[in-house]
Amino acid sequence: MSPEDLHITLRADPRLLKAVRGLVQGYVRSCGISAERCDEVVLAVCEACTNAMRHSYNGRRDERLDLAFRCEGGEVVIELHDEGEPIPRACTRPRETAVKDLASLEPGGLGVSLMWRVFDEVEYCPGERRGNCVTMRLKCPEGE
Numbered sequence: 001m002s003p004e005d006l007h008i009t010l011r012a013d014p015r016l017l018k019a020v021r022g023l024v025q026g027y028v029r030s031c032g033i034s035a036e037r038c039d040e041v042v043l044a045v046c047e048a049c050t051n052a053m054r055h056s057y058n059g060r061r062d063e064r065l066d067l068a069f070r071c072e073g074g075e076v077v078i079e080l081h082d083e084g085e086p087i088p089r090a091c092t093r094p095r096e097t098a099v100k101d102l103a104s105l106e107p108g109g110l111g112v113s114l115m116w117r118v119f120d121e122v123e124y125c126p127g128e129r130r131g132n133c134v135t136m137r138l139k140c141p142e143g144e
Contacts (some may be wrong), residue, residue, distance in 0.1 A: 006069040012053045013061040044118040047111030055083025076138045086126035
């Protein structure tokens with residue numbers, strides 16, 4: 001494992017997601033990811049953060065999230081750690097979203113599906129008693 005290029009600890013406060021978006025965008029663009037692809041990555045990482053805030057911490061804003069970024073083996077690797085309630089394994093897989101009528105689509109689980117669609121690999125590691133780690137990997141363009 002390569003050392004982290006960037007590591008940030010932030011409060012689990014949704015108001016800070018704007019800052020997270022800027023940080024993710026700047027880092028991913030510096031790795032040579034296209035602007036369009038970068039926007040997708042930003043959205044997926046913010047979904048992961050939102051899920052941790054909402055589900056692991058049940059909206060408690062005094063908790064902490066750790067985001068770590070690195071490039072290794074031709075990939076951008078982004079890890080999100082929390083110390084909240086472990087996520088059930090059933091909630092870590094993408095949800096089927098093929099529906100005929102978008103109005104019939106029920107909320108919940110789409111952020112996880114987005115992460116799986118955007119990244120080449122997504123790995124969830126819930127702790128036994130506390131905490132979660134989600135590792136998201138995206139291949140860098142050839143020549144990077």
